[in-house]
Amino acid sequence: MASASSAAIFGTAAASDGCSRRVFATTNVQVRASRTSPAFLRTSRAIKTYASCSNSSVVNAALITEASAKVIDGKATAKEIRGEIAAEISKMKESSGVVPGLAVILVGERKDSATYVRNKKKACESVGIKSYEVHLAEDCSEQEVLKHISVFNDDPTVNGILVQLPLPSHMNEQNILNAVCIEKDVDGFSPLNIGRLAMRDREPLFVPFTPKGCIELLHRYGVPIKGKRAVVIGRSNIVGMPATLLLQREDATVTVVHSRTKNPEAITREADIVITAVGQPNMVRGSWIKPGAVVIDVGINPVEDTSCSRGYQLVGDVCYEEASKIASAITPVPGGVGPMTIAMLLSNTLTAAKRAYNLE
Amino acid sequence: MASASSAAIFGTAAASDGCSRRVFATTNVQVRASRTSPAFLRTSRAIKTYASCSNSSVVNAALITEASAKVIDGKATAKEIRGEIAAEISKMKESSGVVPGLAVILVGERKDSATYVRNKKKACESVGIKSYEVHLAEDCSEQEVLKHISVFNDDPTVNGILVQLPLPSHMNEQNILNAVCIEKDVDGFSPLNIGRLAMRDREPLFVPFTPKGCIELLHRYGVPIKGKRAVVIGRSNIVGMPATLLLQREDATVTVVHSRTKNPEAITREADIVITAVGQPNMVRGSWIKPGAVVIDVGINPVEDTSCSRGYQLVGDVCYEEASKIASAITPVPGGVGPMTIAMLLSNTLTAAKRAYNLE
Known part of the structure; x- marks a missing residue:
């Protein structure tokens, strides 16, 4: 083997x-x-x-x-896990009528970023996660990105929000990432979440x-x-x-x-x-x-x-x-x-x- | 030696x-x-x-x-540092008319806690930090402690807030500690501050x-x-x-x-x-x-x-x-x-x- x-x-x-x-x-x-x-x-x-x-x-x-x-x-392990997730989501849908939702925000025209976003979307679809995508122009304002984050923060059907990095250089990455509410910050990189990961009697929201x-x-x-x-x-x-x-x-x-x-x-x-x-x-x-x-x-x-x-x-x-x-x-x-x-x-x-x- | x-x-x-x-x-x-x-x-x-x-x-x-x-x-090193802090505070007072302020909240009658609080107060006075103390009865409510924290949070002459631990068992320690605003949480134990300490491109507010x-x-x-x-x-x-x-x-x-x-x-x-x-x-x-x-x-x-x-x-x-x-x-x-x-x-x-x- x-x-x-x-x-x-x-x-x-x-x-x-x-x-x-x-x-x-x-x-x-x-x-x-x-x-x-x-x-x-x-x-x-x-x-x-x-x-x-x-x-x-x-x-x-x-x-x-x-x-x-x-x-x-x-x-093979990832495939197995995706199978388990799909089964759980299927049960969730059956019993509660809801499915998880993931929103991805992509800014600009980088091919690699577009590929990553496409792959995430595909992976979501394969397990029954509803995916939301916003694609903004390279020269859009930071304000515009923040507005979309705010909409996703308030949308109860969106459970996770990802901002595809890198962002255009005219934007303040930390400002934008900090705008994602911690309950939906599924990548777990916020300092608050990392602090919880470091502390023995706390639990991180996401690893x-x-x-x-x-x-x-x-x-x-x-x-x-x-x-x-x-x-x-x-x-x-x-x-x-x-x-x-x-x-x-x-x-x-x-x-x-x-x-x-x-x-x-x-x-x-x-x-x-x-x-x-x-x-x-x-x-x-x-x-x-x-x-x-x-x-x-x-x-x-x-x-x-x-x-x-x-x-x-x-x-x-x-x-x-x-x-x-x-x-x-x-x-x-x-x-x-x-x-x-x-x-x-x-x-x-x-x-x-x-x-x-x-x-x- | x-x-x-x-x-x-x-x-x-x-x-x-x-x-x-x-x-x-x-x-x-x-x-x-x-x-x-x-x-x-x-x-x-x-x-x-x-x-x-x-x-x-x-x-x-x-x-x-x-x-x-x-x-x-x-x-000897601590004495040296206290001397440096005293000199800095003296200059601060001279140039800006302000001095740092530290508030300590003590709940109950534990002798060891009372001693720690007294020592902190003495140390503050020795360097020119204004100290504030609230001493609450063992059977006071969590709400009462939170009220005092809120007052200190809003008081611009208080720059640091310490809650002496342990708190009586009927109180939720985490609730109380979380109530201290991060800019005044001088002991640096909040998960957000610990996360910043762990992350390479971030700076903790307090170590x-x-x-x-x-x-x-x-x-x-x-x-x-x-x-x-x-x-x-x-x-x-x-x-x-x-x-x-x-x-x-x-x-x-x-x-x-x-x-x-x-x-x-x-x-x-x-x-x-x-x-x-x-x-x-x-x-x-x-x-x-x-x-x-x-x-x-x-x-x-x-x-x-x-x-x-x-x-x-x-x-x-x-x-x-x-x-x-x-x-x-x-x-x-x-x-x-x-x-x-x-x-x-x-x-x-x-x-x-x-x-x-x-x-x-």
Whole structure:
């Protein structure tokens, strides 16, 4: 299973020569931020020189053996979760005559943003969430965006509101995000919600999608968290930091590794659970992983690949080829955390609706 | 200097026989919670059987040598800070005709709470902060407390509001604390403020007193934080968790050690900076400390001592006698973090006033 998935991840070309020996030049292809995508980690980061995996002297002898890690299949898990959500919404509709509603506000003509919004809409429809969309012109005023947020705040059929980021530069992002009422702020990034996540006797209204997806994968794959050593690599507001808080809530002993950390390799090697969210292709090598550890790779990094029709392939922060031979379980990229993010958006929207309609 | 302080901490009897070989029975003397005291960590915990320091087989050979750690003198540092605050308030009064104001609400007749409130009042007066106090009967209504908070919220001469905890059991603590407007919530424990502390691009309005005092001691003693390994032992909302967030903001690589952590000793021994806030007398032994580490001990634990007139002495979470021979610098208990807490309350009240009067 692991080998098959490994091949699937790297594509046909990669299956034959792994991720070694390929070094690509940086191009100008931009990867844009989305508020509900791990790609947010890499705002405006260009496709990079490919950090090769296997031709390093640090590679451990164990790497010569076959891949042994169980593949944590985010795509299949997300599908399963979407099925559960759809069933719950169907029952909700039957018993109460209501369905959850999600509103997305898109400003401007960015293709990537339009794609994200389209995908969210599709995902909503697939589980029975009613989706609302407002598409405003690039040069519209902040006031206009705020007006739409206010309408959605007051609309009882809308349970979640998402503003697709980035917004045009003439707008104050914080003003706009703060305007979404906390009961409908399903992405869970408001400071009040993050504070509740950090505090031991409080409950957050919503857990941010991507870290929630990481923990959900650990749960569904039966990975124990309590009392385990965990390392989170990266400390972004949208993944690393809330993932740390979530692991701490589940009684892991957590260390946060970041750009100022000395000897991140040795620290990471102590962890039973590793979550990476840095946006550095193949940064985490096999030698960073403790044998038997569980690896959750949030990074989705585009690296140039002229053999692909689109000119690039997606790889994680972890050198999958190496780490899958050391870890006991690992998420592939793509097909790991990525699909979970949108499933968690649907889950949070359902939670918001149940709360609004007193169906909890 | 270290030896002298060590003797001072343990008193005359302790100076002659250290903290070894004395094991006391648990008594019924209760240590009560205060919102602005590290004692909060130990709500209703009785004076304990004294965890002896020196008669353990794990004690390292290095412990036989003399104490070498620099004593981080919280009492002197707090005095210095109070002097700086007094000077600033004096200038403020001269140039703008205003002084900061702090209101404290005390409900009931608990002696410990009355003492804390009296000490805060004295400290305010000593630096020129105007203090306001409301003392309500144990059986007053929640509504009555809320009414006083509302009056203080509206009073422009009051810049900070503290509700002395614990409140009588018939009151909803969260309701009452939430009623304090965030600009005057100087203790910084509101979820919104904690969220801002956790987020990288946000600034908290106030940093909670005790963790702020810990970091201030590190700063004033020139202890580098950036890139250092730090361990915070304890994850309370009022000390451990915000201390972790503060160390992370200063680019330390932080691990949180707690009751579910396996092998806390080995993890702690990796740290360049150790902050303990667990309320367990002498839990952290010399063998837990990396040679040269800096130790900040937030614990203030009463242990029975019949040779003292009050029947107990105060000791930290760290076995000072052992750790002071391994660490490069250490806070004593008492006289370490304790005096800093009230100095940071004064500092936060001054910050609130400067903000309210646009004097920043």
